[in-house]
Amino acid sequence: MNTRRGLIAWAGALLAFGLLELLLFRPAAGPLRLVLVRRVRESDRPAAFFRVEGGGGRRLQITAVDVLVVDPFGIYQEKPVFGVRGWPGGNPDLGRAEFDVLAPTNAAVWKVQVGVQPEAGNLLYRLVRETTGSP
Numbered sequence: 008m009n010t011r012r013g014l015i016a017w018a019g020a021l022l023a024f025g026l027l028e029l030l031l032f033r034p035a036a037g038p039l040r041l042v043l044v045r046r047v048r049e050s051d052r053p054a055a056f057f058r059v060e061g062g063g064g065r066r067l068q069i070t071a072v073d074v075l076v077v078d079p080f081g082i083y084q085e086k087p088v089f090g091v092r093g094w095p096g097g098n099p100d101l102g103r104a105e106f107d108v109l110a111p112t113n114a115a116v117w118k119v120q121v122g123v124q125p126e127a128g129n130l131l132y133r134l135v136r137e138t139t140g141s142p
Contacts, residue, residue: 039062070123077117
């Protein structure tokens with residue numbers, strides 16, 4: 008009878024440990040991608056709509072958007088000019104929303120580079136961060 012109780016206790020402990028590991032030590036989600044959704048004209052200037060995809064459904068906060076202009080003399084960085092929707096960053100709930108960038112007037116070839124802060128995958132880390140208010 009004691010061996011049966013011991014076996015049940017061990018099985019319960021293993022089950023609890025497995026659930027705890029799933030909740031606390033969740034692996035990082037897949038890679039993030041910047042996707043060109045569509046191209047339009049705003050105020051007689053070409054504009055492009057982008058969206059960040061991937062990351063396994065976690066909330067994302069856009070921290071930076073840069074426009075890289077390619078010309079015969081090299082590549083240089085410009086501050087982006089946002090269209091109607093404005094700056095996409097600062098709100099993790101809107102990290103996956105579309106945002107538009109107006110094309111630079113002085114370049115035929117340009118690229119957009121986005122900095123993204125994904126939500127932490129570890130539940131324990133998120134709880135500590137939310138209760139203490141630390142980043």
